[in-house]
Amino acid sequence: MIYGISHITFIVKDLDKAAKFLKEIFEAKEIYSSDGKEFSISKEKFFLINDLWIAVMEGEETEKSYNHIAFKIDESDYEKYLKRIESLGLEMKTGRKRVTGEGNSIYFYDYDNHLFELHTGTLETRLLRYQTELTY
Secondary structure (H helix, E strand, O other): OOOOOOEEEEEEOOHHHHHHHHHHHHOOEEEEEOOOOOOOOOOEEEEEEOOEEEEEEEOOOOOOOOOEEEEEOOHHHHHHHHHHHHHOOOOEEOOOOOOOOOOOEEEEEOOOOOEEEEEOOOHHHHHHHHHHHHOO
């Protein structure tokens, strides 16, 4: 039985830059740093975003793609997160075309070309909106 996501790991070129990114954008709490004691394949740090365990490991950056992870935010926080992203000078990606009512998104890359999305909708609202679109 699958209980949910255990953790998400990102390979990053610079652990300190990745830490700044996670702390500034997501208010992540750093809970572990290998500090030269490598138990895994490379230096690593662990973070918590609420109860979600995020691991970052030192390695080579990835190529840009549409593979991404999306975090749910409230519509009222949209501008706050947009300012955080802009303050770090992160590259933003133009979102895909959407139908009205499925939520708003901010797409942006971290320093290692991982794509993130902050989304104001839910699966339920998206499916309901798509179903409504199909009936017209």
